[in-house]
Amino acid sequence: MSALRPLPRWADVVLLPLLNLLLAFVVSGLVVLMIGQNPLVAMQAIVVGAFGNGFNIGYTLYYATNFVFTGLAVAVAAHAGLFNIGGNGQAYIAGLGVATVALALDQTHWLIVAPLAFLAAAFMGGLWAFIPGWLQAKRGSHVVITTIMFNFIASAIMVYMLNRVFKPANIMGPESRTFAEGGRLPKLGEFFGPFQHTPVNLSIFVALVALVAVYVLIWHTKFGYALRTLGFNPTASRYAGISNSKTIMITMTLSGALAGMVALNEVMGVQNRLVLDFVADAGFVGIAVALMGRNHPIGIGLAALLFGALYQGGNELQYVVPGLTREMVVIIQALVILFTGAMEGLFRPGLQRTLMLLSPEQKAEAVARGTVKSES
Template identity: 75%
Template sequence: MSARRPLPRWADILLLPAINLAMAFLISGLVVLMIGENPLYAVQVILYGAFGYGDGVGYTLYYATNFIFTGLAFAIAAHAGLFNIGGNGQAYVAGLGAILVALALDQTHWLITMPLAMIAAGVFGGIWGLIPGYLQAKRGSHVVITTIMFNFIAAALMVYMLNRVLKAPNTMAPESETLDIGGRVPQLREFIPFFGYSPVNLTIVVAIAFLVGAYILIWRTKLGYQLRTLGHNPVASRYAGMSNSKLIMIAMTLSGACAGMVAINEVLGVQNRLVLDFVADAGFVGIAVALIGRNHPIGIGLAAVLFGALYQGGQELQFVIPAVTREMIEVIQALIILFTGAMEGLFRPALERGFVLMSVEQKAEATARATVDSES
């Protein structure tokens, strides 16, 4: 049996995901080739659609903003050993907090409305994450099951709220009143005309700040150390005097609060009102983003941009090459998730053996060099 060693951190975070992505795109190219289209031209169209002009870049960043928040939501829970599948529901319920504050303050300035709406969205999303955390910590209910079920509860709750409580007068659509200018988050095109008519807004700045904050929280604070200890070995954390149940509830609350920021991007930044299904399954995409990014903020940021490019570039691809349908775009996304998630360890053994060989060769070269130096 050949020798293996753990991969260096940079290889685990960057090299292995890059190899997995390359394999996913290779298989995707074969799928495009099977329908008689040029895969290289398809890649060119996707890249142009995502990064070739201002509106495309704006849409890519708009999608990436949501995926950053939901990716961080999954990653924070994952570092504590929890598998949070409830990002959709947590972001959905957070929309209630965001719209209630925005409607109450939409006659003021957005500099007042936005931070208060963020707090409200974080509280609502955090509570929706805390409940499954409490059920696991205190009642033994597995967080995977409860977060899935809470997605359905959130969907039913929002249907009721938008039809019975928050529905705007003089409209048949299940939606809240439209926000005045004071309740809206400014879009970047107001400051940078390059972004054209794309919906990217100042929430992207909040997303970047959350990436930095998540890194500091997880790797530079006592709480982050405790969460990682819980995730690596719950028995050890308990013997070290940590309260596992408390840490589980904290992790799920922080996770839900991160997912809740999707409501700021969508409700205040794009829709300017609360509508049904504004999350658009960003919570599930966030799981793939976190897996590709190895639950590290830098990786999550890059993976979010990747999926944002796939969403925007995929729409461009459907327009330019009609034979490539939306279902095929979803196949490409599924292949990326397959290779970076379910099969992320496919190339790990070969890489580990390769690093062992490199290490042995380096040691042999150093020994030979030292021998030559001593003889001379």
């Protein structure tokens, strides 16, 4: 078989991810079937649980906010050819910044606290990714391994900080005191009735702005060009006079700062105190979101919404279909990562062949080639 043409853009960006998603759903459906439940009922329960009413949608959007941040974090690094697997640790450490600001200033007003908490989250998250970036740029250590290690180091630090520094004497568990009113981001429910009693808060607007900002940064700035050039071909970018090590360090810092925004949503927006494991593996979901969204902000927004819906729907699932716990969602998520990220080769060649036969002139070409082959 001669070389296949690359897929047209629409197939690469829309069709292939959807096929992979479908496959992930089919395989998860088989798992549900295997334990003797009806996958269609489960599917319906997830959809209703995610979008059934304002309450459900509020929760879906709250989860989606986190996933936009971590998805963007993975995507920004991916455009520079870096795999930032440390979103969890970066978001976790960023919690230190947010909590410090909120605890110090919660007697003032949230309008004062929020911008400072935003900066603190970006700084701490960025710092936790800058170090691996610096080590990769200057010392050549692989950013994947370093960020994995930094996830574990972060959780050790956080356990220590919560137990020894942030825990007031009158609280038993490892957590900080609850912030006063001034240290909390207003929830959307305060302005919009249907979202009442849901955790979705103003940080969702930060997420929306981040989506646009990342788009502008990557495709419409000089730095974005350098970043993408590095991702395409590090040698070429060096010959073009771009400092690869500088680009790596800035990219990783930006990536970590984006992941750090999870802390803004969770600590200042939802928990209103620093708690253990508030990140809840959002960093890993970010990998699925970025893969599914093809590292493009529009795709990431949609994929984050999809995973937000899966998480929220997964929570409701167990009340509708007894026994189907939210681990089902983790399985779906893993399969999405597997199929879209690591098993792309499953559909791509077949799809290329199919599409080739669909377009008339290419079909003629393919037939002609086929005849030549059979004659020779």
